[in-house]
Amino acid sequence: MKDSINLLIIIFAIIILILLAIYGHEYDKNKNEWNNGYCSCGGHWKYEQSVEDTYIYRCDNCGKTIEVEEVQAFVVTIKNGV
Numbered sequence: 001m002k003d004s005i006n007l008l009i010i011i012f013a014i015i016i017l018i019l020l021a022i023y024g025h026e027y028d029k030n031k032n033e034w035n036n037g038y039c040s041c042g043g044h045w046k047y048e049q050s051v052e053d054t055y056i057y058r059c060d061n062c063g064k065t066i067e068v069e070e071v072q073a074f075v076v077t078i079k080n081g082v
Helices: 002-037
Strands: 045-051 054-059 065-068
Touching: 002 065
Parallel strands: none
Antiparallel strands: 045 054, 054 065
16 A cells, blocks of 8 residues: 555656756747847737637748747836836
């Protein structure tokens, strides 16, 4: 009985670790594709549409689209009052 409970705890821990690894990979993928709001061609990502929990952005320069799992926004830094 005690062995089966320990086995269930180990299996549960492994499943949690796998899910965290998948989530971390997806987060890095989204962050790299978003690239602070810039496409690799130099254009800006513009919000196109959302489908369930996926947000689609299109480059205003080359037309490439990306799908990310969270809403992205530009971060504006104000320096020296400019």
